[in-house]
Amino acid sequence: MPHDAGLIQELMETAHAAVDIARPETLRYFRKPGLMTANKTTDGFDPVTEGDRAAERAMRELLARKRPDDAVLGEEFPPVSGTSGLTWILDPIDGTRAYMSGAPSWGILLAVADEDGPILGIVDQPYIGERFVGGPDGAWLDGPAGRIALETRDTSDLSEAILFTTYPEVGTEEESAAFWRLAARVKLTRYGLDCYAYALLAAGQIDLVVEAGLQTYDIQGPMAVVRAAGGIVTDWQGGDASNGGRVIAAANRALHEQALALLAT
Known part of the structure; x- marks a missing residue:
């Protein structure tokens, strides 16, 4: 509104x-x-x-x-x-x-x-x-x-992307398998920065953040910053991520679509 x-x-x-x-x-x-x-x-x-x-x-x-x-x-x-x-x-x-x-x-x-x-x-x-x-x-x-x-990056292909998540195990066994499908396609995967990873995405330093099991208070602040910098934040089906759960933040639409295809496989 x-x-x-x-x-x-x-x-x-x-x-x-x-x-x-x-x-x-x-x-x-x-x-x-x-x-x-x-x-x-x-x-x-x-x-x-x-x-x-x-x-x-x-x-x-x-x-x-x-x-x-x-x-x-x-x-x-x-x-x-x-x-x-x-x-x-x-x-x-x-x-x-x-x-x-x-x-x-x-x-x-x-x-x-x-x-x-x-x-x-x-x-x-x-x-x-x-x-x-x-x-x-x-x-x-x-x-x-x-x-x-702040402005997100224009990386257009997963093979050149830098991916972050907080925990290597990500979430459930199913969620972890989906994450590793994506991690196998990117240039670099790193761990452990919590909310700071979303800040780096907004600052044009990295390309993707993928997490699961988030709460509303974990994501709404970072979501506002990433979106204002030109990025996209959704759940793993491309829907609203405001209430947490499985979240993907991407620097641009091209990377978002490529990553969603792997997370949803």
Whole structure:
């Protein structure tokens, strides 16, 4: 749904303010001794740290003051209903395993969505000071070198493509088999960057990100950035990926179509 420029500006300003307030909360614990980590599940390992909870709490408190009529969906606390038709989608630390390991590939994810999906989004890496932003006015990186416009690559053939995913096993046995069909056709496959892989795709550094088992808060921020930079984000059938699940992000339509054909085989 189209939104007027004034509302977009207000949402963008609030989005930056929310991520600004989350940054120091994540850095307060990053690479510090004695980081407390809890496991959120009895089936496997799904870690959460003080940094996750503190950052999301700070963002929620700011949104409650600035946008009290909007809904909020976050990873660490229960959802908040709203009346405006807009939802703030928060992942305070995407890549908690990287965070607890001291690797700077985690990020703060934020999106603002309506019934059609994300309107704008942010992928923020506080430790290295990079913020990837996407919205109706395009995509850009604010970082140590200043502001840089983002545009995805024009790689047209899988044989020249660079593919990323977070875990080599990808998901279920079926999902893993589909991923490896695709991986066998690309030039290079790499692992482990969580949300930062989508940022690299938007920045024109890589060509494909393929994952499975994602949640809404894992994908809507990166989706907004990749789309604003000229890329495509769908599920493995070419449908809407706003609710997570099996997700493919591609630099352009040609690569997207070639990759979908292999994932769906």
